[in-house]
Amino acid sequence: MDLQFSRHRRLRSGANMRALVRENQLHAEDFIYPLFIAEGEKIRNEVSSMPGVYQVSLDHLETEIQEVESLGIKSVILFGIPATKDACGTGAYHDHGIIQKGTRLIKEKFPDMLVVADTCLCEYTDHGHCGVVEGEKVLNDESLDLLVKTAVSQAKAGADIIAPSNMMDGFVAAIRAGLDEAGFIDVPIMSYAVKYASAFYGPFRDAAEGAPQFGDRKTYQMDPANRMEAFREAESDVAEGADFLIVKPGMPYLDIVRDMKNHFNLPVVVYNVSGEYAMIKAAAQNGWIDEKSTVLEMLLGMKRAGGDLIITYFAKDAVRWLREAE
Ligand code: PBG
Numbered sequence: 609m610d611l612q613f614s615r616h617r618r619l620r621s622g623a624n625m626r627a628l629v630r631e632n633q634l635h636a637e638d639f640i641y642p643l644f645i646a647e648g649e650k651i652r653n654e655v656s657s658m659p660g661v662y663q664v665s666l667d668h669l670e671t672e673i674q675e676v677e678s679l680g681i682k683s684v685i686l687f688g689i690p691a692t693k694d695a696c697g698t699g700a701y702h703d704h705g706i707i708q709k710g711t712r713l714i715k716e717k718f719p720d721m722l723v724v725a726d727t728c729l730c731e732y733t734d735h736g737h738c739g740v741v742e743g744e745k746v747l748n749d750e751s752l753d754l755l756v757k758t759a760v761s762q763a764k765a766g767a768d769i770i771a772p773s774n775m776m777d778g779f780v781a782a783i784r785a786g787l788d789e790a791g792f793i794d795v796p797i798m799s800y801a802v803k804y805a806s807a808f809y810g811p812f813r814d815a816a817e818g819a820p821q822f823g824d825r826k827t828y829q830m831d832p833a834n835r836m837e838a839f840r841e842a843e844s845d846v847a848e849g850a851d852f853l854i855v856k857p858g859m860p861y862l863d864i865v866r867d868m869k870n871h872f873n874l875p876v877v878v879y880n881v882s883g884e885y886a887m888i889k890a891a892a893q894n895g896w897i898d899e900k901s902t903v904l905e906m907l908l909g910m911k912r913a914g915g916d917l918i919i920t921y922f923a924k925d926a927v928r929w930l931r932e933a934e
Pocket residue numbers: 726728730738773774808809810811812813825880881882883
């Protein structure tokens with residue numbers, strides 16, 4: 609027998625051998641944990657479409673952050689649920705808005721925890737769109753002014769990173785200029801550079817109570833069919849001064865994650881969105897898949913695709929499972 613072939617199985621012979629040649633690893637510091645902060649008191653409501661995810665009021669925030677910090681997770685991204693909404697989304701840029709209050713509380717009690725502020729209007733507008741609306745049209749430049757106000761008030765409250773998610777053109781340029789002018793030249797922008805108009809955001813809209821009241825987001829978020837458009841979006845954001853590039857959603861867009869990693873030299877962030885979370889939770893609750901191994905495989909896939917960081921509702925569970933495995 610003088611067959612010529614490769615023996616790939618040599619490097620899979622046992623757990624230690626496999627560990628020796630493993631190309632990607634997940635770490636607690638890879639994760640950004642999303643939090644939904646609600647105006648009010650003694651609120652800890654589980655989101656029905658996202659088991660294990662809660663809307664919490666400020667009085668529950670400290671316990672939440674304590675847990676996140678004790679797991680070694682270094683950053684959280686904040687979404688707000690205001691008491692009232694209006695046409696201009698005043699709650700987004702009010703100095704006593706829910707995110708501003710939440711940020712101040714976190715930074716006061718946990719100065720090392722990195723606070724990423726999601727900068728958008730949809731949770732604060734009564735029409736649920738991410739910008740200013742005229743009739744059924746979402747206006748671009750008029751929205752920029754409000755986004756700048758939002759970002760500056762978030763930075764003033766102590767936010768470490770500004771993450772604009774509204775998909776208006778020019779948002780990075782406008783926010784960068786606004787932050788610089790207000791003296792926040794050192795606050796980075798984590799741009800939702802490549803954000804698709806996705807059905808996978810459904811459960812988030814329950815959690816953040818920000819579903820559009822008419823129409824959809826297709827005039828500002830990207831068409832799922834497009835790849836070249838992702839390069840155009842990211843190129844503008846890089847030119848305008850973005851410090852991180854987010855690709856969103858994660859699982860169905862890992863080709864785009866790889867494209868961004870190969871093409872740009874900024875940290876790439878994958879947003880493992882609410883629908884991806886809900887699908888795994890539902891299947892696991894039915895006993896159809898094993899939650900722990902499925903989640904870790906999915907998150908590892910995001911890193912392998914080129915994600916440097918992952919925004920995920922599974923962050924706390926993932927760290928616990930990784931620790932168990934040590
Ligand atoms: C707000 C925003 C959305 C998400 C993050 N920021 C919803 C949307 O664009 O409709 C979705 C996150 C998720 O589904 O987990 N613009």
